[in-house]
Amino acid sequence: MILSKGNLSQDLLKGEIAIITGAGRGIGFEAARALVWLGAKVVIAEINEKNGKASEESINKEFGADSALFVKTDIGSEKDIDKLAEVALKKYGKVDIVLNNATVFPMGTVKDTLISSWDFSYGVNLRGPVLLAKKFLPQMLERKHGIFVCVSSSGAAPFMGAYEVFKTAQVELANTISAEVDGTGVYAFTIGPGISRTPGFMEGGAKVASLMGMSLDELFELNKNAQISPEAAGAGFALAIAFAKKYHGQETSSIQVLREAKIPFEEGKEVELPQPQPSPEQKVQITKSGENRSAVELYEAVIKTYMEQSEGWKKRNLFERQWVSRDFKKNTGMTIDEMQMTLRALGTSLKTGASMAEFIEPVKQLAAYYAHQQDQLRGFEKNPQKLEENLKIIDSWIMDAKALEQALKS
Ligand SMILES: NC(=O)c1ccc[n+]([C@@H]2O[C@H](COP(=O)([O-])OP(=O)(O)OC[C@H]3O[C@@H](n4cnc5c(N)ncnc54)[C@H](O)[C@@H]3O)[C@@H](O)[C@H]2O)c1
Incomplete structure (x- = not known):
């Protein structure tokens, strides 16, 4: 566990209940592990039943029974979000953290991407986070305690319109919520992982790379300063949640959060973030x-x-x-x-x-x-x-x- 390399208490999120969407694989699974390492219990809201169950089992095996609970959820469905809330509240009585990690990556030019792909992406990348906000913010505000996290990507980029447009909207959703809940004890912010070789990104990235006339490895090379492993990206998500007050209203990145906590995360590899370039x-x-x-x-x-x-x-x-x-x-x-x-x-x-x-x-x-x-x-x-x-x-x-x-x- 990357977080064990830092000087962190494993009680930072003790007693907290976190819903993490799309935690059946990739960065979401790693973020769920890291949240549990920091003391939280996680509810895995995942559409893929096989992966969701496997995540639950793996986390409970690693950290002890009852650390993770899988609830099959399509986050774009109001009915499923109602069921998710019912199951989580029945089991734990509260939800303290919502991490909007689930995504789909439809790629292609704007003119060629089917309208059904735009609708599909809207359902997961924007409608889902809005439904979760509507469902869980009221009880967070009532208890004056809660954290709502959106996940960003690069912003506008060629061949990624049907994905990036809604991810950017997600950033503005977190910005809007952060302003609305300011001073209430509820925090909202956005975090981006950087580029990570997850199953989802390998698929979507391969399509983008071919539209750009390059290989997937060349695409990664082009963005090498933003590369990060799924484990480190997920650890950054969990760490930012542990220090949510600091990131309230901000857009941060896993790389930045890990660096700020002085946690080495990619041995032997120098990851550089934007810095002043004095001449x-x-x-x-x-x-x-x-x-x-x-x-x-x-x-x-x-x-x-x-x-x-x-x-x-x-x-x-x-x-x-x-x-x-x-x-x-x-x-x-x-x-x-x-x-x-x-x-x-x-x-x-x-x-x-x-x-x-x-x-x-x-x-x-x-x-x-x-x-x-x-x-x-x-x-x-x-x-x-x-x-x-x-x-x-x-x-x-x-x-x-x-x-x-x-x-x-x-
Ligand atoms: N991997 C990267 O390089 C990268 C770059 C920028 C941003 N991100 C962001 O990081 C987050 C994690 O990405 P990843 O690469 O691990 O993705 P991934 O595709 O590997 O995993 C996404 C998960 O979301 C689940 N999911 C999809 N639709 C769902 C739905 N309707 N309801 C519930 N779950 C659903 C999938 O089944 C999958 O388990 C995403 O928000 C993504 O936008 C990733």
Whole structure:
């Protein structure tokens, strides 16, 4: 068990009852194991009877009788969700955690994908999580205790429309719920695993790879920085649940969560997540940072950094790119391109002497985003010297942005 490599108590989820959908195989099965390792009992809501039973048996064998309970469930069916709730509540009296892991991967171009495949995907990838939210959130809110988790993927990607469109909607479902339950003791967030060689992904990925004119191995190679084993991906899901308060309202990833908990998960393999990419010029910039610069000078430093960083983000592979852009929007309230346009408009206003008031908040948000990047870096970077160097560089970006904010106010 990967989680045993960290310094974690096995009581973090003691007494908690977790429903995990699609835990008959792949990441869901591993997440169920990890949840039980952390002290929870799991209800496996799985459509495939053979796999669901096998998961239940395997977990009970590994962790002791009564650790897992299989309830045959099609999550897109209201009747099945009613039955799932009835069985789980009768047995345990409550449900504390819902992990929306089940999925189907219909792949193909938008024009060629049958409408029945879109409907099918909607049922599992969006309708199911909504039905589960409607069924279990009321009792969580009543008890002021609960965790509702959605599972994301890369975001828009060619040949994956009928899958990704609903996965993205699932992210927004978690965002909506997190805002609605804020301050109630119920937490909601989204987690993405990265790319993992599960049975489902091997099938769907093979089709995408062939539409892209490459082999499945080449597709994995293209996204090698986001690769993770199903066991590690599932462990990341369970760990994020154990620290749900921290991830409330966020979209995180298994890789990030494991890194933050300092749990080694892929021995001998360096998995890199989006990090600041300081250029040599920026190292020089640190020495020049200071308060004694005009608004125009500060603006030039801020936009130069921003342009270099955002160009770097755009060149990252698909999974990382989508992750950075969603993380950016979540933290600044605007897209990467909108920030760029806003900064350019600020440049024009500085030249023409127009009002600066509307630019103060975006510049402030940008400084806060860089501070957020520092937090992420503290989780990812294992080399202390490299960490210190990069934190210093980002400090200079923050100082520039904050000094610009002050200059705009005066
Ligand atoms: N594997 C990856 O690389 C990858 C990448 C990005 C996101 N994800 C996400 O991670 C999660 C797990 O993916 P995986 O690769 O382990 O998938 P998988 O296909 O291997 O497993 C999915 C499980 O969901 C079950 N399921 C399907 N329809 C269901 C329904 N109607 N009701 C109940 N169960 C149903 C399947 O029977 C299967 O056991 C998914 O949410 C997926 O979108 C995976």
